Amino acid sequence: MSIFLYNPDKKDKTAFLDEFVVRTRIFDHLFWEISTDKMIVPEQHYMIVGQRGAGKTSMLLRLKYAVEDDQVLSKRVIPVMFGDEQYSIGELGNLWERIAAYLEENHGFEGIMGEIEPHIHERDYEEATFNILIKYLDQRKQDRIMLLIDNIGRLFDKFEINEIRRLRQVLQTWPHIRLVAASPVIVHYIVDYDQPLHEFFKIIRLNSLTDEEAMTLIRKLASIHHEEKKIEQILTTSPERVTTLNTLSDGIPRAIVLLFREFLDNEHGDVLSDLERVLDAVTPLYKHTMDKLPPQQQKIIDAMALHWEPMEVKDLTKTVRLESKVISAQLRQLEKSQLVLRSRTKTKNHLYQLEERFFNIWYVMRYGKSIHRDKVIWLMKFLVAWVDKEGLAESVREDVKEEKRGKLNDGTFKIYELTYSFFERIKIETGPLVEENGSAYFSSGMKVNDQDLLNAFEKEAEKGNLRKAIKTIIDVDFEKPENRDRMLKYLLENDSRLLVLADQLNNAPSHKGVRSSYFYRAVAFTLAYFSVKRAVIQHAEKDATRIMSNLLAFIDSNYQEKGISPREQAMLLMLMTFLFSAEYHNAIWKVLLYFDDKKMPLVFNLVRYYLATNMNEEVAASRLSTQLLSVLSPEHMNRFITGIQEMKSILKE
């Protein structure tokens, strides 16, 4: 498989063009602008901005090929692309010289280097070289250059300020050269007002791939490599393998290409195994990045990566045990090396985090303690649980239709009745249960394989033997979030069985076998989910509020250090989606009072972000988005907001 992950320019042209399937809208628009310019006067210069692996080099290369392949444009314009070659460029004059050398070697500009040579050690080297270059261009039909430079910040770093002024002057005055540059960050050369290139470029952002774009990329790769059937099977049965990795990698195409490789080798893997293998593949690159850093910078990266969320210098001083001025100086270097991102705040204390989320995740998974790694695994599970927004909307839409036909009432009463009885029952039972259950109970119990027991439960439940099914899970350790989440997923997907199960639990005289209150929690969450959904559709605010109060009281009664599982938190977000869409403020406030950034930081911040956005509190929204973007994609952040909006419109239908 000839996928060049780090050097698209080394790839065969046909294969490259074939695989260029994302960012096509950006490319089309950019090329349309370029191809319709006459280049009689200086034209628009561009800066393509996107993190490492986002496809900047590919975009430059795609433009190069497009110009070469365009019958009209190629008669006038010569694309000249510099990637690693720019290491030999130390001053502006070198840039003109390198262009001249390229033209002599590839486009028959014979004699140009010979003419430049006498000026190399002269004072007017830059100016003379440029003039010679222009003179040679003016002698030809192909008299315009499209200069494509990757990682332009590194070049600017080497130039004196006056050389940058001169570059601006050239680009603004001479129509011969159009610059399309790329950079992983918006460099200060174009941001600061006192810089000559302040706002000089049109910025083209290569944002993170959306899940849909990631899927398209994988499908296209499958088609190129004749693996459509295998890949389609994976995408149909386990779309979360793509969406989760896409979020964890912050939507970089390079990670998706690696994931595609993983799919070929390991069709039946899961999100965790995919992540591990993709991290293995990027290890040489990231390890090299770490190894070449001086020790103080390595310490800072270590502290920031393990902390993961944005940090202030004062927090770093405690962790790294270096003076704040030393840390600040090192941070400036790390910022320049594009490893650290500084987010300005209103105070002097800026926030710092690693520039690349995937690098952060790689570091945590390779060098973090289990407590750090668990954070990544938790996030991964949460993302998997939170994937199905469309399913949620669709099920509400169906229920709304049923409601209009007057067919929802009977079922609703049954659900309410079961839910209220269930909460009444567990109110009495949970007190002693909490004391009796927990790790002590399970550790003293017999050793059993939880997964086998859960399989047996599902098998019996399928057959309709609920009583027998319940007996099979007597010894399952539901204190383990993964067991609870599996049960939660099962109940959510099998609502009819849930109702029978709840009925059994409510009516049976005793359930001494199923004593784990954590098992009850899975039932409580699913009952609350179905009840609140009905309440919202049928405008029963009181019921929604009461059920939420019951659920929260129950969670609180058996909340222990194990906390709330990823799927439970995803369920809470779905419940909040219902409450916000119906504007049940009482219920919302009850949940908010319960919410806590320590119990559920991600969910808590997402809800606060929605509130801040909704109330036009842009400063708070911006602060929260900085925090959230360190772990989520903008697509995920908006998923909650758009989910509410969509739900609102369904309820109004």
Add this chain to the structure above:
Amino acid sequence: MKNLVGIPARHDNFYQRQREVDLVDRTLMSGNNIQIAAPRRVGKTSLLCYLLDNKISGRHYVYIDTESITEAHEFYKKMLEAIVRSPVISSAVKFAAGLKDKSDRFFNKIKSISILNNALEFNNNLTPRDYHAEFYHFLLAYAVTEETSLVLLIDEFPQTIQNIGSINPAAAVTFLQQNREIRLDPVVSLKVRFVYTGSIGLNQTVAALNATATINDLASLEVKPLTEEEALDLFHLLLSQENRTVDADGDIAFKEMVRWFIPFHIQLVVQEAALISSPGAVITRLEITQAIKGVLSQKHKNHFAHYYSRLKVHFRNGAFLYADEFLKLLASRKRLDKTAAATLATTCGITDFRQIIENLMYDGYIEFDDTSQNYLFNSPILMRWWEDHIC
């Protein structure tokens, strides 16, 4: 018309600002040399390029950007090079004949320009030359032979002064004096005009060298925002480029929310409106509101942050404190009357606050509304940005 960033808008991409063009034209016609002051992104260079591309009033225009020049002799050399390169000068027949002949007292002193195959050529050899004298004689020769006026459009001139002054302040003053002498020379001034622009203020740069007298012959022109009518016209043009139209209420919302019509703000609104709509869409008040929100979002922070950072450069100590507090208060209250401005001065312990307010008005931050007798932000967009990011 394309939505351009950074580069001067020329030909079809230039939104013609007839008032400014006429003003420059009239000022030149009345024999003045000009300095045009405005912050970056207002459209100074585009205006110069319009004069150049359209040969307004039949004059010969030559444009030169002098931003990277650090020495006086280099400035004169670059000026000569730019003039020789210019097609309008190459076609000046009498001038070319004079150069060929070299019998004239001015022409025979010009060593750096010669005639090669009936075309002017700059002799780029390395022999040291007095380019100041060459340039001066060149202009004299032009003035005595050519009937068409020559206008030298010199961009980023204040930066050149700053470059020279940072090495040797006395050299910068001498440079300014030389330029003034050339401009006011009775022969040169018959046919040659100078138009200077720059994104850093010429007045402030020269004042820092205590050399204000060296530029007091220049007429100072301002590039003003577009009128409401022009702004709407540009807005529609840019939208049509994106294959969008706007309804009547959308136009009203645009006028209300943008109010200070500099092309760049209009470009940003169009850019954001295009992002949140599909091709063929009709833009309404809702999209305009959302587009303005987009303009104010974090991703466009760099477009506005310089307004705040410039305050720190312009004002020092107490003056900065007052300017900062004044703008914060204005952003949160939307308007301030003169009493509130005076009260704030007392709180900040400032006496010369009127000067600070005048500077804020001159630099394009605020205006004084005669009807309500209140200070307002020039731009509601900037006001909202201030409220969100600075307050």
